[in-house]
Amino acid sequence: MSEKNILINNINVFAEETAASKAVAMQIKQAIEEKQSLGQPIILGLATGNTPKLVYHELVNMHKNEGLSFENVITFNLDEYYPMAPSHQLSYHNFMNMHLFSQVNILPENIHIPHGQWKAEELIEKCEDYERKIQELGGIDIQLLGIGRNGHIGFNEPGSTSDTRTRLIDLHEITRNDAAADFEGLHNVPYQAITMGIQTIMSAKKILLLALGDRKSVIIHKALTGEITANVPASYLRILPQIEFVLDAEAAVLINT
Ligand code: F6R
Numbered sequence: 001m002s003e004k005n006i007l008i009n010n011i012n013v014f015a016e017e018t019a020a021s022k023a024v025a026m027q028i029k030q031a032i033e034e035k036q037s038l039g040q041p042i043i044l045g046l047a048t049g050n051t052p053k054l055v056y057h058e059l060v061n062m063h064k065n066e067g068l069s070f071e072n073v074i075t076f077n078l079d080e081y082y083p084m085a086p087s088h089q090l091s092y093h094n095f096m097n098m099h100l101f102s103q104v105n106i107l108p109e110n111i112h113i114p115h116g117q118w119k120a121e122e123l124i125e126k127c128e129d130y131e132r133k134i135q136e137l138g139g140i141d142i143q144l145l146g147i148g149r150n151g152h153i154g155f156n157e158p159g160s161t162s163d164t165r166t167r168l169i170d171l172h173e174i175t176r177n178d179a180a181a182d183f184e185g186l187h188n189v190p191y192q193a194i195t196m197g198i199q200t201i202m203s204a205k206k207i208l209l210l211a212l213g214d215r216k217s218v219i220i221h222k223a224l225t226g227e228i229t230a231n232v233p234a235s236y237l238r239i240l241p242q243i244e245f246v247l248d249a250e251a252a253v254l255i256n257t
Contacts, residue, residue, distance in 0.1 A: 010238070011224070011245045013252040017212040018054060020248045024144065024208050025058035029068055031142055031206075041072045041110075043134070045143035045201070046100075047154075048077065048092045051210050052144055056099040063104045070106040076134055077113040078145070078154035079195040082168060084116025090182055091116060114166065114194035123194075127166040131200060143204035147211050150174040151219050151232035155195035158231045164197030198236055207243045209234065211251040220247060221254035 014020035028044065035042040046052070062068040077092060086093035093113050101111060112133060118126045134140060145153050150172050156164060157172040170192055180186040201207065211220050223234040224245065237243045 010243050011247065011252070011255070013247045013249060015249055017248045020210060020212060020246050021052075021054035022058055024052075024055045024210055024246050025062065027208065028055070028059060028142060028144070029062050032068065032070070032073060035141070036069065036072050041074050041137070043137050043139065043141045044073060044075045045140040045196070045204055046075050046077050046096065047144050047146050048079070048095045049146045051146035051212055053099060055144065055210065059100065060103045068104075070104040073106050074110040074137060075106070075112060076130070076140065076196070078201075079193050080114040080116045081190040082114075082116050082118075082192045082194050084190060086113075086116065088116075114196075116194070118194070123168055127168070127194065130166045130196075134200070140200075140204035141206065143201055143207045145201065145207060145209040145234075147209060147216060147219060147223065147234050148172075148175055149178060149215065149219050151223055151234045153198070153201055153209070153234050153237070155193040156198050156201075156233045158233065160198050160233045161230045162198045162202065162236050165200055166194065166196050168192055169195050198233055202236065202240060205242055207237060207240065208246055209237060209243065210246045212248045214250040214253065216251040217253045220245070220251050224255055 012023065014023060032042050063070065077096060080092045084091045088094065096113065112130065114130060147153060150158055152172065152175060155169055155171065157169060157175065171190065176186060176189045179189045183189045223232050224238055226232060226235060228235045228239065
């Protein structure tokens with residue numbers, strides 16, 4: 001099969017963002033329930049940012065209205081700013097609590113997020129622990145991803161190679177600029193973050209990359225049709241059998257599906 005065929009088979013385009021987000025939430029729900037019927041936990045890799053907000057909203061609705069239980073759900077978040085206090089309004093700890101964890105019945109001990117206050121001298125060990133925990137649980141069943149306008153996944157900025165694991169990384173100018181409004185000024189945006197690596201992400205059994213809106217159309221076109229390169233980390237994903245790109249029509253506008 002040619003690369004192009006693989007690519008086209010793994011793209012799912014929806015007319016608008018709500019439908020795309022609902023489809024992603026539905027896949028996650030079905031996977032949670034499948035594992036429940038087997039009496040097993042499910043390991044979810046989770047993202048923050050604007051893109052997954054509607055997915056989390058849907059999952060919360062499914063919990064409240066359809067009885068979807070999160071008791072068997074174990075989560076590992078992709079990333080966290082560094083340094084960053086978990087109690088900070090813009091921390092990814094706070095984001096996840098607000099949008100998902102505080103609204104469902106997930107067990108607090110099942111939540112894992114890189115810690116923005118890990119001590120510098122312990123960072124390497126803590127990052128290795130994070131990887132070890134994922135592996136000991138049997139790996140990530142479903143990894144939810146967004147995509148940065150520079151092609152980053154997690155905070156794997158351009159230059160991140162396919163063998164990278166959880167680590168501290170310098171944030172790219174585009175990433176910091178995109179966060180500037182939330183932080184009320186570029187000078188307030190952290191310069192670094194802890195992120196799962198490309199290898200960590202690629203080891204997931206299923207990967208759902210969600211991209212919404214026309215501001216993602218150029219990078220989606222590049223990641224799906226350009227060179228596979230560390231300069232566009234998301235480009236590594238498209239040759240994987242377990243990837244699914246879930247797009248709304250605006251994000252997909254430059255690709256022919
Ligand atoms: C967030 C993350 C990032 C975002 C990306 C897109 O945990 O890992 O890769 O997915 O920066 O951000 P939004 O969704 O805000 O456009």
